[in-house]
Amino acid sequence: MPYVTAPDGAQIFYKEWGAGRPVIFSHGWPLSADIWDTELKLLADNGYRAIAHDRRGHGRSEQTWTGNDMDTYAADLAALVDTLDLTGLALVGHSTGGGEVVRYAAQHGQGRVSKVVTAGAVPPVMVRSDQNPDGTPIAAFDDIRAHVLADRSQYWKDLALPFYGFNRDGAAVSQGLIDQFWLLGMQAGLAGAYDCIKVFSETDFTEDLKNLTVPILIAHGEDDQIVPIHDAAYKAIELVSHGTLRVYPGASHGIHGDYQAELGRDILRFLAA
Template identity: 55%
Template sequence: MTTITTKDGTRIFYKDWGPRDGQPVIFSHGWPLSADAWDAQMVFFANQGFRTIAHDRRSHGRSDQVWENNNMDQYADDLGELIEQLDLRDVILVGHSTGGGEVTRYVGRHGTARVAKVALIGAVPPLMLKTEANPGGLPIDVFDGIRKGTFDNRSQFFKDLTIPFYGYNREGAAISAGVREEFWRQGMMGGLKGQLDSIRAFSESDFHEDLAKFDIPTLVLHGDDDQIVPIDASARSTVRIVRHAVLKVYEGADHGLTQTHQDRFNADLLDFING
């Protein structure tokens, strides 16, 4: 396996596909998945001449399952170490869901000296949790339910989660058993402790200050029928903070649009990168 070792001794697995002299595109996955969630995008963009990289977040996929430091700051620092150890520059950062939070926190903590553009896809910033200052967020009960479902019967919970994740509970949806099984497989590769910690990381991390530091072209892409990360409290709030951000809304699209709308998404992301 291809890994880097972080300063705290954690091994982070990553894939590195395409020409080594191509502009690097780094893909950060959502919860509770792994780098495998980006395979189709990695092949597509590698065939376009880009160097495509995706890593398994700590305690997810093939990376080390650690007891501590499963938090957004550390996720961002792990991404930073990956970029630095591979000596990547002029990077395109693409983050989906929790991965969008990871990418956003990276910019907040490490700046954009090595980054050319950012794409936030169905991403959790600026804040998922409902608070007095964030009335459009989701109540803590929602995330407590995710914690309980994951702890009590993780396998069944992940299977059930695929239904709203991919919009399979909507009329006329074309349900793919293979997509559902692949989501389950990736989720079950991760460690329970790290996945439970990650629920707090993606739901309670406040990214307002991180987003205010964005100074590069940013694509914010979201489905307006996203049942996991509602668009009003996320994408539509993000573009009010990030200067010159471009918001692209997929009408009727779900949270897993990188798969359910794969060809359209790949083309739109390519247009953004080349533009």
């Protein structure tokens, strides 16, 4: 399996399909690169070099005790881009991965990144504070930490329901998606998964968004129960200089069904423009 070595020596797994202009996909918590397989194939089928990596502590990447923070995640992504010597690069990030690609593009990507796409992404910042009074209370994230420590196997099964909107009346529930969420979640190490809760909830990406100099497509499900759109996309679009906001009516946090098909088409259109 292909790996790159991060600045601190950690081994970061990646996979790539197809040939052409490079596009890197960054996954959400607590998943892995495999959650992007449909999009990887779509991009490869359309003439792109589609790449996805497992964030440290997740999937097949090394389960490090240290370095589970956003600056290190972005440095790991930089190591991947530099090792593969990618230019004209587009980045696509979901949820926590949306924060990762925004930070990388703003702080490391000059001369390499041409476009950014986020979907259900955590920027600008999730947690409530004096500066962000509309955010989610820290108690909600403390509750997530407690569940992950107590019984993360059951928690991944429970979390999959609001993640994909399967707790909504009339939702067409896919047991397969629930099982996949559980499987990929269980591949994440406890330390990395636990530390990442602080990362996705407390990292402030405000300055990163302001400093982006490339076009960004900010995509978000209207019924996202994990990263509410009013606390994320609607604020992020006001901070970027070259942004396009795309809202998917009734769509959940997890990318599936009609939302997945529409997002795929929108990514292709945005990259081709």
